[in-house]
Amino acid sequence: MTGFHLGTDKRATLDEAAALVPSGATVALGGGLCARLPMALVRALVRADRNELHVVGSAHSIDVDLLIAAGAVGVCEESYVGFEQDLGLAPAYRRAAETGAVAVRESCCVTVLTQLRAAEMGLSFLPVRGVKGTDMEALHPEYRRVRCPFTGDELVAVPPLAPDVALLHAPIGDAAGNLHLDQPYVLDERFAHASRMVVTTVDRLVPTSEVVAAGVTIPGHTVAAVVEAPFGAHPASCYPGYAYDRPHLAGYIAAAAAGGSQLASYLDRYVHAGEDAYRAEIDVARLTSWSTCDTAWQELFR
């Protein structure tokens, strides 16, 4: 980021938050795999009809896939997009990569991390030891081989990555945008400091004293806007609030794989109908039952 975001009241609506993310923006998505994904913001970007977004990050799933399914993405620079062995390949991502609808510039977690650090430090590059000899290098003409002035080792220099915006979700945060996260933080901290601004949702907006008592993970001075969006990570998990919604994810994957009218009905029902209608569809009792006992928790995954 080039500068801090001052102010004590950054509360916004989802529409106002989406307005901060123009088409074509480089967007870092917080969380990882199927945990703490900024899904309410993703849905808001689809409703705002964004396109040509350049998404960057580590290992992701429905956040990236839904954006691609809705035609919002031009370039994908994530290290992984998929649903692991549980639900398999990401259907929209796979189709868009195979037809060329999205430019795939797959990256590696370490390379992305190194590029974010270069941006955080105000440097024009940092080196990585790996990548050389792999096909990842040809995919990224922006990388350059350099020689270490001290050891003579040949390393791969990678440019800074300063996303236009980092979209995050947190269980709690205050009006100034101070956020508490539970581990794993994945790249959320690095995204916050490397990006020009953080736009975030929180399950619960709370007084500053409550965030401070829990521990501030993302400081408010990196945050431009904060939206209270209960279940804002759903169908990803956001513990301690709620677990991974496996039936919803399976339904999404079936719709995205089918495309056409099935995908359109998913988008109508879960995205275009708005966030209030979306929340009304969530089986809250089921997803919050994980904490009642280990058997109930395990049942959520069957």
Next chain:
Amino acid sequence: MSWTLDEWFVVALARTIGDGEVVFHGFASPCAQVAMHVAKRTHAPGSLLVEGATYAVDPVPVFVPPTSNDLALHRDATYRMRFEEFFDAACRGAIDRMFLSGGQIDGYGNTNVTAIGGLPHPKIKLGGGGGGCNISATIGALTVWTTRHRSGRTLVRHVDFLTDIGHRTPEGDRAELGYPGRGPEWLVTELGLFDFVDGHARLRVLFPDVTLADVDAATGFELRVELVDGLLPPPTAAELEAVRAVDPLGVRRSEFGPDELRRTFP
């Protein structure tokens, strides 16, 4: 006592972990994930486990869920590394072993987890490699595995896209590339077990219901064979008990096709 192929497979992976090693698995790796906990509970109590996408150190999972960034994997862990803390450790050589798989694997142990048909025109876009591209170069040793050897499409002469580094790439070997990691040490498949000699895979043992002809028919790279006895002993009662306790949901089974899941022993 009887056991299934998926159980024996996980035990074979577990036995590649030495006591006292620092071990890591990536996401989308249920067999490796279960194997690490089996090793810790049996022959490698002194190992240090870094749990996949949670980066928790030596957690005792409530159960293994089918998604690898889940609280069930690290509840009550005393310490969770930050993402960057783990990857820094892997890059500087502090991690002894990592498990890697791939849609394609060549005889040098290079893996393709990016795209069948390569990029920019993939025939099948796979999920992607996570952090493997960099850390396969620097982690001490790699255990490579696949549960899809029999398909004939997995062990190939050339990978369509080289995501993670084995012993040798078209640009040179590890020494020439300046990579400190020792590279793939084992390749475990649902048909048998390979080690690596002179940087190339060598078949050492078959599962008892598999013939050399089966392996020959399924292997695209040059099949080098030097079979030995005693490298794949049956699982012990303690190992089987550990597999079943760690993975009550049977998440490991999601890696296998239905025919492989029907294989039982002895």
